[in-house]
Amino acid sequence: MVVHVNAATSVDGKLASRRREQLAISGPDDFARVERVRAANDAVMVGVGTVLADDPSLTVDDADLVAEREERGAPPQPTRVVADSNARTPPDARVLDGAAPTIVLVASDAPAERVAAIEAAGATVVSVGDERVALPAAFGELAERGLVDVMVEGGGELIFSLFDAGLVDELSVYIGSTVIGGRDAPTLADGEGFVENYPDLDLTGVERIDDGVLLRYDC
Amino acid sequence: MVVHVNAATSVDGKLASRRREQLAISGPDDFARVERVRAANDAVMVGVGTVLADDPSLTVDDADLVAEREERGAPPQPTRVVADSNARTPPDARVLDGAAPTIVLVASDAPAERVAAIEAAGATVVSVGDERVALPAAFGELAERGLVDVMVEGGGELIFSLFDAGLVDELSVYIGSTVIGGRDAPTLADGEGFVENYPDLDLTGVERIDDGVLLRYDC
Ligand SMILES: NC(=O)c1ccc[n+]([C@@H]2O[C@H](COP(=O)([O-])OP(=O)(O)OC[C@H]3O[C@@H](n4cnc5c(N)ncnc54)[C@H](OP(=O)(O)O)[C@@H]3O)[C@@H](O)[C@H]2O)c1
Ligand SMILES: NC(=O)c1ccc[n+]([C@@H]2O[C@H](COP(=O)([O-])OP(=O)(O)OC[C@H]3O[C@@H](n4cnc5c(N)ncnc54)[C@H](OP(=O)(O)O)[C@@H]3O)[C@@H](O)[C@H]2O)c1
Numbered sequence: 001m002v003v004h005v006n007a008a009t010s011v012d013g014k015l016a017s018r019r020r021e022q023l024a025i026s027g028p029d030d031f032a033r034v035e036r037v038r039a040a041n042d043a044v045m046v047g048v049g050t051v052l053a054d055d056p057s058l059t060v061d062d063a064d065l066v067a068e069r070e071e072r073g074a075p076p077q078p079t080r081v082v083a084d085s086n087a088r089t090p091p092d093a094r095v096l097d098g099a100a101p102t103i104v105l106v107a108s109d110a111p112a113e114r115v116a117a118i119e120a121a122g123a124t125v126v127s128v129g130d131e132r133v134a135l136p137a138a139f140g141e142l143a144e145r146g147l148v149d150v151m152v153e154g155g156g157e158l159i160f161s162l163f164d165a166g167l168v169d170e171l172s173v174y175i176g177s178t179v180i181g182g183r184d185a186p187t188l189a190d191g192e193g194f195v196e197n198y199p200d201l202d203l204t205g206v207e208r209i210d211d212g213v214l215l216r217y218d219c
Numbered sequence: 220m221v222v223h224v225n226a227a228t229s230v231d232g233k234l235a236s237r238r239r240e241q242l243a244i245s246g247p248d249d250f251a252r253v254e255r256v257r258a259a260n261d262a263v264m265v266g267v268g269t270v271l272a273d274d275p276s277l278t279v280d281d282a283d284l285v286a287e288r289e290e291r292g293a294p295p296q297p298t299r300v301v302a303d304s305n306a307r308t309p310p311d312a313r314v315l316d317g318a319a320p321t322i323v324l325v326a327s328d329a330p331a332e333r334v335a336a337i338e339a340a341g342a343t344v345v346s347v348g349d350e351r352v353a354l355p356a357a358f359g360e361l362a363e364r365g366l367v368d369v370m371v372e373g374g375g376e377l378i379f380s381l382f383d384a385g386l387v388d389e390l391s392v393y394i395g396s397t398v399i400g401g402r403d404a405p406t407l408a409d410g411e412g413f414v415e416n417y418p419d420l421d422l423t424g425v426e427r428i429d430d431g432v433l434l435r436y437d438c
Contacts, residue, residue: 010417011392011436012375012407013232017414156231160400173230175394177420177436181379182412183403188231193401195236198229201396206425206432213425215432217230217396 001143004170005152005159006037013187014180015156020053025176027210032062034153037172039065041078041151043103043142046095047158048084049186057094058153079103079147083158085132087114087125096121103142105133135165160191163199168219171201176212220362223389224371224378225256232406233399234374239272244395246429251281253372256391258284260297260370262322262361265314266377267303268405276313277372298322298366302377304351306333306344315340322361324352354384379410382418387438390420395431 008025009015016023026034038044039060050056058080060066066076077100082089087110089095095102102123106115108130115125128137142150152162162168173188205216227244228234235242245253257263258279269275277299279285285295296319301308306329308314314321321342325334327349334344347356361369371381381387392407424435 009232011232011390011420011434013228013230014406014412018412019414021414023417156402160398163398163400171230175434177422178417179379179382179408179420180413180417181382181408181410183375183406183409185412187233187402187406189229189233189398189400190402191400193233193237193404194399195238195240198242198397198399201230201398203396203427203430203432206427208422208425211422213422213432213434215230215394 001139001148002169003139003150003152003162003167004037004041004172005162005168006034006172007154007159007188008174008176009188010176010178010180012179012181014182014185015154015188016053016186017180018182018185020186022054023180025178026174026212030174030209030214033209035060035062035065037151038078039069041149043079043081043147043150045081045083045150045152047155048082048088049157050153050155051082051089051093051095055094057097057099059099075101077101081105081142083133083138085129086110087118089118091117091121096123098122105138107131107133135161135167139167156186156188156190160189160193163189164191171217171219172214174209174212174214220358220367221388222358222369222371222381222386223256223260223391224381224387225253225391226373226378226407227393227395228407229395229397229399231398231400233401233404234407235272235405236399237401237404239405241273242399244397245393245431249393249428249433252428254279254281254284256370257297258288260368262298262300262366262369264300264302264369264371266374267301267307268376269372269374270301270308270312270314274313276316276318278318294320296320300324300361300369302352302357304348305329306337308337310336310340315342317341324357326350326352354380354386358386375405375407375409379408379412382408383410390436390438391433393428393431393433
């Protein structure tokens with residue numbers, strides 16, 4: 001099982017503005033790199049905050065990358081995974097459009113009618129945890145379904161929880177050459193935050209891409 | 220007039236933990252670099268939030284760097300400058316210890332007795348702005364005193380205001396290989412945050428230092 005977190009931030013660590021509006025932080029070369037990382041993984045995961053804010057499709061759009069997946073016996077698209085304790089994913093969200101398999105991770109407290117609506121839209125709902133998605137159990141469920149290489153694309157709440165649970169193996173962060181600012185803007189790692197035992201990462205790569213820089217870490 | 224902002228952040232853009240406790244983000248080589256930047260400038264500026272949180276001395280401690288300053292006809296220490304609208308700098312703060320000249324920038328609404336206490340501790344109080352320190356006027360006052368090369372060492376509230384006012388010429392950020400996390404932890408640029416017209420920086424340098432990386436930008 002390898003969990004690879006990938007995100008793009010401003011120089012000040014923000015994922016988006018305080019309005020949580022998506023912003024083109026990186027450029028075409030980094031977009032292409034993100035597609036390649038997606039294509040190399042069994043699953044692509046986000047938190048429901050990202051679904052609600054950005055409505056991403058999380059699919060591999062490049063036909064060559066899809067063909068490469070099929071050549072190595074993989075399904076054409078990685079499975080999309082949403083961490084969504086209360087089943088808040090809207091039934092008309094792009095991740096439920098059927099363009100790729102989708103698993104919505106919920107907690108056992110999730111309202112049954114919303115779970116049913118998500119299932120009716122064609123996704124598989126997996127219940128792990130009581131009030132909130134229990135991430136170690138969630139990755140166990142993914143592994144049982146053969147999803148062992150998982151890319152996480154955000155947002156900051158999910159990424160913090162993953163670091164807090166010691167579940168991140170690799171981190172890549174594209175730092176775009178802009179400042180977003182804002183006490184309330186989402187950052188790469190939000191949540192409660194650490195006050196001790198800060199994760200000690202190992203910087204393994206520094207690469208200029210577009211007009212920013214990609215930093216890679218082993219975690 | 221050149222305004223150079225320098226700070227150290229975690230990979231997720233945080234200056235400190237949510238407890239606002241200082242944290243060794245960088246290592247000895249970056250500390251030495253920061254001292255050299257300090258020594259190269261006429262003034263070293265912070266916001267009062269940093270004074271209250273960290274009680275920094277902001278002096279050049281390396282005797283060789285002090286000697287170099289004197290050789291080129293500069294005073295032994297750069298002038299310390301605190302942006303402190305309400306004169307909240309404690310009279311026993313290190314920046315008021317007399318080890319270097321200090322200017323405290325206040326607004327005209329600052330309580331007279333606190334202004335008097337700061338002056339009694341030996342600092343020069345300069346009033347610029349009504350409710351909050353007006354930064355363009357503040358830099359004008361500094362320039363009139365011959366302080367034209369100014370290093371800003373944080374924190375995130377002051378840095379955001381400087382970007383917002385278009386006053387930053389150069390930015391250097393040391394990104395340490397750790398994650399701090401926390402929705403409420405201070406970041407490199409806090410304040411209200413931009414929602415449009417994001418500053419467009421020019422990445423001029425990428426250098427590995429200690430176990431992190433230093434990014435330099437023209438602004
Ligand atoms: N620049 C980039 O690369 C990038 C990438 C992604 C997102 N973004 C931006 O990030 C923002 C969204 O980030 P976000 O932090 O608000 O949302 P997020 O991390 O995508 O989702 C957070 C939500 O996930 C759910 N969740 C379920 N289990 C969780 C667990 N164990 N730990 C943490 N969360 C869990 C929680 O809601 P429940 O409690 O209801 O389950 C939580 O509120 C948007 O502004 C988006 O534009 C940017
Ligand atoms: N890692 C690093 O490199 C580094 C460097 C510095 C600080 N830090 C950390 O950063 C934190 C402090 O940062 P901070 O953002 O809270 O404080 P800050 O930026 O140092 O100071 C903010 C305060 O400055 C005053 N100020 C005066 N004029 C201003 C203006 N025009 N715009 C903005 N502020 C103005 C405001 O108080 P008034 O309204 O009362 O004037 C404001 O609350 C601490 O946790 C510290 O450890 C880290």
